[in-house]
Amino acid sequence: MTTSVRDGRESVPLRPLERESTPSMVAARIREAIAQGDIPAGSQLGEVEYAARLGVSRGPLREGLQRLTQEGLLVSHRNRGLFVIELTDERVRDLYLARGAVERAAAARVHETGPAAACAALLGVVDEMDRAADDVRAVSMADIRFHQVLVQQADSAQLSRIHETLLTETRMCIHRMEPTYACAEARVGEHRQIALALGAGDLLATDRLLTTHMRDAVQRLTGSPAGSTGAPPQPSP
Incomplete structure (x- = not known):
């Protein structure tokens, strides 16, 4: 439901604030760690390990990692998993x-x-x-x-x-x-x-x-x- 506040001239709509989603926060944390070199180029990102390190379930983690894959920072190798890109x-x-x-x-x-x-x-x-x-x-x-x-x-x-x-x-x-x-x-x-x-x-x-x-x-x-x-x-x- 939208609430309005009158300032004497017109009604200004107020909408609920959007919280940052868990997958978005996962992607941001891992992106920053990659940028800083804390997760080195070529490193493998195991779901079990990173879900535990970030304190999230594997569903949101998987979605966050998928975002980074779409950005080109992670690459998926068949039957091996996800890896940080190599700086070739x-x-x-x-x-x-x-x-x-x-x-x-x-x-x-x-x-x-x-x-x-x-x-x-x-x-x-x-x-x-x-x-x-x-x-x-x-x-x-x-x-x-x-x-x-x-x-x-x-x-x-x-x-x-x-x-x-x-x-x-x-x-x-x-x-x-x-x-x-x-x-x-x-x-x-x-x-x-x-x-x-x-x-x-x-x-x-x-x-x-x-x-x-x-x-x-x-x-x-x-x-x-x-x-x-x-x-x-x-x-x-």
Whole structure:
């Protein structure tokens, strides 16, 4: 039954709050554990074990795992069960190809709509990254936030939705890259340059830096930057 509240002008309908379902919470918990590396790539997820660990029955667990399978984070092997996806070189390259397309499009949109505000927001995240230099995991989380903020600043619901679907695998990759950085200074510098190019209104430099940043990540993850992103646009003659 719907209740109405009068504010002196019109009736405002109040609807019952929707509780998050148990399968949804199961999917969220396991998704986060995969993203953090607490459940490593390639791990098998046994129903009995995870139902006990999460304190749920096998029905909701099975439904939650099915959601993660549909998202592409789990894969079912016949007669073997469910496994977390492996970060193969091919999968990593495909992920960064998609990320490059989304983030470069977002940057181009930001250049049209408000690079100064976006630059300020991104530099705030870079400062967080710099302050967390001694905490590798905190630097990684700031790294992820930087790219989320970049896409959010484009104010495109479609780009944000697509980027969100790539987030868990992105986090898996970024955490896997942690040992490849001798110090946080290089990571901070890369992100600061992107933000400053955006703030300067230099679309070509922003795009070039984003492309280089993605290729560097693929290099660290696979040993080769080949096939990571498209080539950046070249200045007109």
